[in-house]
Each structure stands twice: as C-alpha cells, then as structure tokens.
Amino acid sequence: xxxVIVIAGLGLIxxxxxxxxxxxxxxxxxxxxxxxETLQFxxxxxxxxxxxxxxxxxxxxxxxxxxxxxxTQTINLMNQLDKVSFEKDVIVSDVSSxxxxxxxxxxxxxxxxxxxxxxxxxxxxxxxGVQAAKAHLxxxxxxxxxxxxxxxxxxxxxxxxxxxxxxxxxxxxxAQEHDEMTGVVSHFPHLIASSLVHQARKWxxxxxxxxxxxxxxxxxxxRIASSNPVLWQxxxxxxxxxxxxxxxxxITEMTYLKQLVENKDKQAMTSYLEDAKDYRxxxxxxxxxxxxxxxxxxxxxxxxxxxxxxVTQLLAENSISINNIQILEIRExxxxxxxxxxxSQSILNNASKxxxxxxxxxxVEK
Ligand SMILES: NC(=O)c1ccc[n+]([C@@H]2O[C@H](COP(=O)([O-])OP(=O)(O)OC[C@H]3O[C@@H](n4cnc5c(N)ncnc54)[C@H](O)[C@@H]3O)[C@@H](O)[C@H]2O)c1
Ligand SMILES: O=C(O)C(=O)C[C@]1(C(=O)O)C=C[C@@H](O)C=C1
Numbered sequence: 001x002x003x004v005i006v007i008a009g010l011g012l013i014x015x016x017x018x019x020x021x022x023x024x025x026x027x028x029x030x031x032x033x034x035x036x037e038t039l040q041f042x043x044x045x046x047x048x049x050x051x052x053x054x055x056x057x058x059x060x061x062x063x064x065x066x067x068x069x070x071x072t073q074t075i076n077l078m079n080q081l082d083k084v085s086f087e088k089d090v091i092v093s094d095v096s097s098x099x100x101x102x103x104x105x106x107x108x109x110x111x112x113x114x115x116x117x118x119x120x121x122x123x124x125x126x127x128x129g130v131q132a133a134k135a136h137l138x139x140x141x142x143x144x145x146x147x148x149x150x151x152x153x154x155x156x157x158x159x160x161x162x163x164x165x166x167x168x169x170x171x172x173x174x175a176q177e178h179d180e181m182t183g184v185v186s187h188f189p190h191l192i193a194s195s196l197v198h199q200a201r202k203w204x205x206x207x208x209x210x211x212x213x214x215x216x217x218x219x220x221x222x223r224i225a226s227s228n229p230v231l232w233q234x235x236x237x238x239x240x241x242x243x244x245x246x247x248x249x250x251i252t253e254m255t256y257l258k259q260l261v262e263n264k265d266k267q268a269m270t271s272y273l274e275d276a277k278d279y280r281x282x283x284x285x286x287x288x289x290x291x292x293x294x295x296x297x298x299x300x301x302x303x304x305x306x307x308x309x310x311v312t313q314l315l316a317e318n319s320i321s322i323n324n325i326q327i328l329e330i331r332e333x334x335x336x337x338x339x340x341x342x343x344s345q346s347i348l349n350n351a352s353k354x355x356x357x358x359x360x361x362x363x364v365e366k
Contacts, residue, residue: 002028005162006062008055008077009033010042012125013095014068015133018047020166023135027162030058034069038130047133059084064162066119067094071234075105078116086113091159093119097182098238099146099175106148115155118146118175120182121168126227136167140323140343143168146175183242187235191243192250193225295348299338300361311338314358320351 005021007014010033022029031048032055033039039051052058059065059081067074074094081092092114096102099118106116123141125132143163145156160170173181200218204210236243260269301307308327315322324341342348352362 002026003063003162004028004030004061006030006032006055006058006065007048008065008067009069009073010038010047010130010133011068012127012129012132013121013137014066015042015047015130016135016137017066017068017095017121017163017166018042019133019135020138021162022047022049024162024165027165030062032058033130041130047130056080056084059090060086062090063088064159065090065092067092067096070231071096071098071101071238075101078102078105078109081114082109082111084111086111089113089115091155092116093145093159095119095121096238097186097235099144099173099178101238103146103148103175115152116148117152117156117159118144118148119159119163120144120146120178121166122182122186123168126224128228128231138166138168141168142171144178145170145172146178147172179239179242183239183246187239187243188246188250190224190227190232191236191247193222197222197225295342295345296364297340297342297348297352297355298363299340299355300363301336301338308338311340311355311360314354315340315351318350318354320347320354322351 003026005027007018007021007029010018010031014031014033015038018029018031021027028050029048030050030052031039031042032052033042036053039053042048043051050058055077065081067077069077074096078092078094090113093116094102096118097120099120102118106118109116121138121141121143123138125137143166145159147156156172163170196218200210200214257272260272299311301311308325312322312325320342322340323343324339326339326341327336340351342351348364352364355362
C-alpha cells in the first residue's frame with residue numbers, strides 16, 4: 001500500500017518537500033494550495049500525483065499531512081483539520097519557522113486520530129513560491145522535529161521515514177529552545193539585514209552613486225533582505241518576545257561598539273573583531289551540532305561565459321560531488337570567487353588538488 005502524503009502549501013518549502021518525497025515509489029503525493037497556478041505548475045512538473053482545492057476533502061485519505069503554508073495559515077489549517085471525521089490515524093506535521101505558537105495550537109487539538117509533530121527544515125532561500133522549489137534543498141540540512149506529547153516516538157519514527165528522502169539530518173528539540181536558537185541565528189539576522197538596507201537607502205539621498213559601491217560585503221550580508229516581506233513579518237510576529245529581547249541586546253552591543261570606535265582603542269577593537277572571526281570560522285566545523293557542517297573551498301574564477309560550468313564540469317568528470325555552490329563577488333570583467341562546499345575533508349582535498357593542477361587559485365577557509 002502506498003503512503004498517502006498530503007502537502008498543504010506548495011511554495012518554496014512545501015514544493016521542495018513534494019519534489020523529494022514524490023521520488024519514492026511507495027509515496028502517493030497530493031498537493032493542496034490556495035493558488036491555482038501553483039497547483040497546476042506542481043502537477044505539470046510531476047511534483048505531485050494529484051492536486052486539490054479542498055484540503056478537507058482529501059484529508060481523510062491521508063497517512064501524513066504536511067502543512068507548509070505561512071505560520072498564521074498553518075494554525076488555521078490545524079484547527080480545521082481538528083474537525084475532520086478521520087477514519088484512520090494521520091500524522092500531521094508543519095514546516096513553520098517558529099514553533100511555540102504551532103505547538104500551543106497542537107496542544108488544543110482534540111481529534112483522537114490526529115498525531116501532531118512539529119517540523120522545521122533549517123534550509124531555505126530568499127526566493128518565493130513553487131518555481132523556486134528544489135528536491136535537494138534540505139540535503140544535509142538540520143530538520144528540527146518537535147513532539148507534541150511524551151511517548152510519540154513511534155509517530156516521530158514514521159514521520160522520519162517519509163522525510164528521509166530529503167536527505168536531511170533530524171534534530172529533536174522542544175519549541176522554546178528551537179525558537180530561542182532560530183531567533184538568534186535566523187530571524188534576528190533578517191531584521192538586521194533589512195535595517196542595513198534602509199540605512200543605505202537613506203544615504204543614497206546624499207550620494208546617488210552609492211548603490212554602485214555596494215559590492216560583495218553589502219550584498220553578502222543583505223541577501224536575506226530580499227526575502228518575502230509578508231512571510232517574514234509573520235515570523236517576527238510569532239517570535240516577537242525573542243525579537244524584542246534580541247533588539248535590546250543588539251542596542252547594548254551597538255552602544256559598546258560605538259564606544260570602541262569613539263575611544264580609538266585599536267587593541268580592544270582588534271580583539272573584538274578577532275573574537276567574532278574565531279567564532280564565525282568555527283561555525284562550519286563538525287563539533288557544531290546545530291549548524292550543518294561543510295568543507296568549503298574558495299576558487300578564484302574570471303567573469304567569463306562558462307567559467308562556472310568549467311569548474312563544475314571538471315569536478316563532475318572526476319566524480320567529485322559538490323554539496324553546495326555559491327557565487328561570491330562576481331563583477332563584470334573582473335575576477336570573482338566560487339564557494340564550493342563538500343561533505344568531507346578528503347573530497348575537498350581532492351577537489352583542491354585537481355583545480356590547482358588545472359591552474360585555478362584555491363583557498364580553504366581556516
Ligand atoms: N523561506 C524559507 O527560507 C523557509 C525555510 C524554512 C521554513 N519556512 C517556513 O515554510 C513556510 C512556507 O514558507 P515558504 O518560504 O515556502 O513560502 P512561499 O511563499 O514560497 O509558499 C507558501 C505557499 O503557501 C500557499 N498558501 C498560502 N496560504 C495557504 C493556505 N491557507 N492553504 C494552503 N496554501 C496556502 C501559497 O499560495 C504558497 O504557494 C512558512 O511557515 C515558513 O515559516 C520557510
Ligand atoms: O537562506 C535563506 O535565505 C534563509 O533565510 C533560510 C532560513 C535561515 O534563516 O537560515 C530562513 C528561514 C528558515 O525558517 C530556515 C532557514
């Protein structure tokens with residue numbers, strides 16, 4: 001018997017889950033979305049076997065329901081599902097970036113057939129919608145699971161069985177620790193990225209040429225300011241207590257930084273920067289449990305047509321697989337850099353040797 005998986009919300013995240021779970025022969029995937037074009041696209045691209053405009057009509061057939069709409073809509077869907085007269089047990093999960101409001105909603109579910117387990121894949125993008133969905137989005141990424149009751153092990157295990165096709169790494173947390181950690185390393189940085197963009201926009205009034213000087217650094221740190229504003233206001237709203245706490249801490253930190261600059265204390269400033277660098281450089285290491293570990297190699301390339309393809313082709317021809325690739329600081333006619341992530345040190349060493357032999361300049365982040 002095929003396992004029937006209903007995915008509600010086929011955007012970036014729901015679409016990416018659909019694309020990976022649909023690859024399993026024993027999965028039958030039904031997609032639900034409020035947007036007709038999204039449903040049609042998902043069906044045409046083979047991301048789902050069946051599309052529906054009515055979640056409650058297909059819910060009774062489901063073994064699993066993954067809610068992948070924005071948080072507020074996910075809570076509404078949970079409450080609607082609670083009223084369905086299910087004839088068999090169903091595992092319901094979500095993908096929301098904030099877990100406390102979801103788990104609070106889960107605690108008031110009364111349906112004896114519904115087993116709710118919170119979920120949050122720690123990977124994404126600033127892109128929106130089904131067209132941005134990728135089967136490999138969650139490869140090697142942490143996928144947080146939050147049990148809603150004690151003794152849910154067998155249901156957690158069953159949920160993992162269908163999500164394993166995403167090639168993620170599971171991590172079980174409680175909602176509070178999840179929201180505190182993601183508040184620090186995911187939500188708050190989005191807030192700050194937007195504030196940096198606002199600051200630059202104000203300064204553009206004085207210097208019209210300013211955007212042309214916004215090179216690698218500004219672009220790196222503000223990429224996430226291009227994320228979906230409606231989705232992110234919902235995330236900030238649902239994790240608002242943490243956001244307020246982090247803003248207070250940030251203001252204190254900025255006051256300290258201002259003093260460092262004003263006091264012209266070179267030694268104190270250098271050690272402030274060194275401490276940050278040491279911590280940042282260590283984030284990729286194996287010992288950091290929550291942050292996915294990768295081995296990064298930087299490769300200098302010329303901004304010429306096909307330059308990136310040449311590097312990836314060379315690696316592919318030598319059976320070296322890349323876990324992630326990022327283009328850094330590419331400017332017209334000038335050298336840029338690629339950040340290639342590999343899954344182990346030995347693969348990185350092989351890639352580095354091969355590329356160096358072919359005349360590329362490579363560097364490993366220490
Ligand atoms: N974007 C990220 O990087 C990221 C990463 C991890 C988790 N998340 C979480 O994933 C969820 C979805 O985010 P996304 O980035 O995929 O957004 P998205 O905008 O790409 O997709 C959301 C989809 O939900 C649909 N939708 C909206 N209301 C609906 C409803 N009531 N019923 C069914 N479908 C509905 C939309 O039409 C759209 O197709 C959010 O809860 C977010 O917190 C996002
Ligand atoms: O890569 C990005 O653009 C993301 O913002 C992804 C990101 C993150 O902050 O890391 C955003 C929200 C999530 O809930 C999980 C992942």
